[in-house]
């Protein structure tokens with residue numbers, strides 16, 4: 001089975017790629033920089049490969065698809081994980097059109113066009129899966145990073161749209177919503193989040209780890225959710241539970 005994981009060199013993407021690799025998948029990881037890939041190569045050998053791609057650039061996505069076609073011929077699982085936080089957290093009354101475009105181009109437009117461009121390789125299989133990594137920010141308002149929340153809410157609709165469009169071709173599309181996960185992205189706000197967790201913001205009192213998300217995605221990739229499409233999996237320590 002062949003998988004493509006965007007942003008697979010670090011953090012959650014790497015956690016996903018490693019769970020797939022440990023369970024027999026061949027995995028193409030992609031990101032803008034190759035940093036971190038050498039270590040993956042030494043652990044998993046020829047079953048893992050890297051191709052550089054900036055998901056905000058459609059030409060770069062097309063080059064990735066050509067590489068994947070040459071390497072694998074077809075794709076069983078596409079994981080849209082690449083994403084960024086705001087370069088600087090700013091109130092929604094102060095963000096600029098540049099801040100907005102930067103975030104939306106990578107997180108939302110990237111997810112949309114990577115999905116669209118991989119359809120021909122996914123539909124070569126009788127059954128294939130797309131997993132979109134969104135966030136609890138898809139439904140949680142953080143006014144100091146509104147453009148991030150909007151990008152993740154957009155991924156939720158992208159999931160529904162592709163689920164509706166691709167079911168007839170045997171492609172399931174699932175959204176995985178991580179909660180607070182310990183990665184480079186959250187390193188600058190780790191103390192703040194740890195305090196919130198200790199105060200009870202999540203019923204399960206720990207930060208998530210990349211492998212927590214990796215195991216959810218693995219289960220989808222292995223076909224355990226094949227009668228589900230457009231479905232959301234909250235992998236968030238219970239953040240989604242309203243408590244009275």
Ligand code: NDP
Pocket residue numbers: 006007008009010011012013030031032033034053054055056081082083084085106133134135136177178179180181182183184185186
């Ligand atoms: P990291 O910053 O640790 O890793 C991000 C990965 O995405 C890197 O591999 C990075 O590589 C790649 N990436 C960034 N921009 C691009 C781009 N333009 N094109 C291709 N690849 C890119 O982040 P996380 O692992 O924490 O986050 C992964 C996903 O999970 C993101 O979509 C994020 O929004 C989401 N998420 C994270 C949460 C968390 O608490 N950490 C919570 C909820 C959701 P490079 O820089 O080399 O391109």
